[in-house]
Amino acid sequence: MNTGGQTSSILKNKKIILGITGSIAAYKAASICSSLVKSGAEVFCVLTPNACRFINPITLSSISGKKAIVGQYSNEEKISHISLxxxxxxxxxxxxxxxxxxxxSSGICDNFLTTAIAACYCPVIIAPAMNSCMYENQIIQKNIDILKNTGNYFFVEPGTGKLACGSEGKGRLAAEENIIAAVSDCIMFSNDLKNKKILISAGATVEFLDSVRFISNRSSGKMGHELAMEAYFRGAGEVVLVSSASGAELPRDIKFIKVQSSNTMMEEILKHYSDADITMMAAAVSDIIPVSKYDYKLKKNDDIISKLKFRENINILSMLAEKKKKGQYLAGFSAESGENIKNTVEKMKNKNIDIMVLNDISRNDIGFESDYNEAVIISSNGDIERTGKNRKRIIARIILNKIINDLK
Ligand SMILES: Cc1cc2nc3c(=O)[nH]c(=O)nc-3n(C[C@H](O)[C@H](O)[C@H](O)COP(=O)(O)O)c2cc1C
Structure with a gap:
């Protein structure tokens, strides 16, 4: 992320919550607040009760021009932790x-700041400041990693040098210019998909054989859901997720459409496809479907084997590739046992598909049901990019980075 020195215009009219905690470096928050305000941002300061032992909220109210918030239960001005x-x-x-x-990192919500963070959908930038032993403490580092891995939290590395406690080491609050640059970069990043409509399919399709039995597959829908979250996080104008999995943890602004069969998935995708800027088909659509569905339970002694006949299913990705208009971007996903790049390249041949994301489903540590994945992104021009093993949210970020770059 690089803003190329355009900080002031990027921050203009942006709504920034400046959280301040009980660190000796809390006094520096006054200057950070002042710089953000001077860049045109609307700054709401939120102090933990312990931060008030280091800096007076009045200082921050005066600099920001808005009453600094401390108390969890003192919302006289109707500013709630959720709406703010x-x-x-x-x-x-x-x-x-x-x-x-x-x-x-543990999801504790015991003051206004921690509660507001648990409720937010926007990126959170964290600039740690502490004694070097505290910073290097294994548990603190583990907690930092937990936050980094969610994809929502970005850290501004602390500096090394003389610390307030007298010792030397890593833990000084990063330089103000680095913190302001990180805020600008993050705002740019979270506007990457502004005005773009993103259409995503996710999960395993379910094809009923009779009133109780069905064929499906092990796809959990997690990859598609992380793509939807990442697209939303990056400011997409509209995110439509057509999925067979549950949409329980998604922000309300993501249009979630629950489907079961490949046919209903196709119908819903087609309803939203013609004006979609980016379409990512992460769903595992069944390759075969039963020729007929019985609306009663087939009995064992009812010649069940001869009644079950299958045919090849529609290929939604190929259909979308045929209908694709200039300017639309189409990403397909393929699941292969082993890293079968050749087979995926074959699937792309003569199709109007921009990239294929190849998943190796033979490994137990990634893929189906796992929170982790490792994929190979294959472009129509033959370029190959490996994501490395990462949480699915980070894989979603790498895929969207690639798409955004291709669209430039
Ligand atoms: C003089 C003094 C300086 C402190 N400086 C720091 C610091 O720089 N970083 C830190 O993590 N904790 C520091 N602490 C400890 C925190 O204030 C303490 O962990 C507190 O619970 C933090 O509360 P909060 O996270 O709710 O603001 C300091 C404590 C004292 C007494």
């Missing part, structure tokens, strides 16, 4: 104490 955090473009915690980082 869900309308913010960015939450910046500077300085972030070891205590607050660890609380966020």
């Amino acid at each position: 955090s869900q309308s913010a473009d960015i939450i910046l915690i500077a300085p972030a104490s070891a205590n607050t980082i660890s609380k966020i």
Whole structure:
């Protein structure tokens, strides 16, 4: 992420929550707040009760021009942790104490700041500041990794040098210019897909044989859901997710359409395809379907074997490739036992598909049901990019980075 020095125009009119915690570096938050305000941002300061032992909220209210928030239960001005955090473009915690980082990574919501963070959908930038032993503590590092792996949290590395406690080491709050640059970069990043309509399919299709039996597959829908979350996180104008899995944890703004069979999946995809800018077909659509579906339960002694006949299923991806208009971007997903690049390249041949994301389903540590994946992104021009093993959210980011780059 690089803003090329356009910080002021990027931050103009952006709504930023500046979280301040109980660190000796809390006094530096006044200057950070002032820089953000000067860049045109609307800054809401939220202090943990312990932060008030280091800096007076009045200082931050005066600099930001908005009453600094401390109390979890003192919303006289109707500013609730939910509405404030869900309308913010960015939450910046500077300085972030070891205590607050660890609380966020465990989902603890015991003050206005930690509660607002648990409720937000926007990127959260964390600038840690603490004694070097605390920073290097294995548990604190594990908590930092948990947050980094979710894909929603970005860290501004602390500096190395003389610390307030007298010792030397890593833990000084990063330089103000680095923190402001990280905020600008993150705002640019979270606008990457502005005004774009993103259409995603996810999960395993379910094809009924009779009133109780069906054929399906092990796809959990997690990859497609992470693609939807990442597209939403990056400011997409509209995100439509057609999925056979549950949409329980998705933001309300993502249009979630629950489907079961490949036929209903195709119908819903087609309804949204013609004006979609980017379509990502992450669903595992059954290759075969029963010729007829019996609306009663077939009996064992009812010649069940001869009644079950299958035919090749429609290929939704090929259908979309045929209908694809100039300017539309189409990504297909393929599941192969082993890293069968040749077979995936074959699937793309003469089709109007921009990229195929190849998943090796023979491994137990990634793929179906797992939160992790490792994919190979194959472009229509033959270029190959490996994602490495990562959480599915990070894989979703790598895929969208590639698409956004291709569209430039
Ligand atoms: C003088 C003093 C300085 C402190 N500086 C830091 C610090 O820089 N970083 C940190 O993580 N904790 C620091 N602490 C400890 C935190 O204040 C303590 O962990 C507190 O619970 C943090 O609360 P909060 O995360 O809710 O703001 C300091 C404590 C004292 C007494």
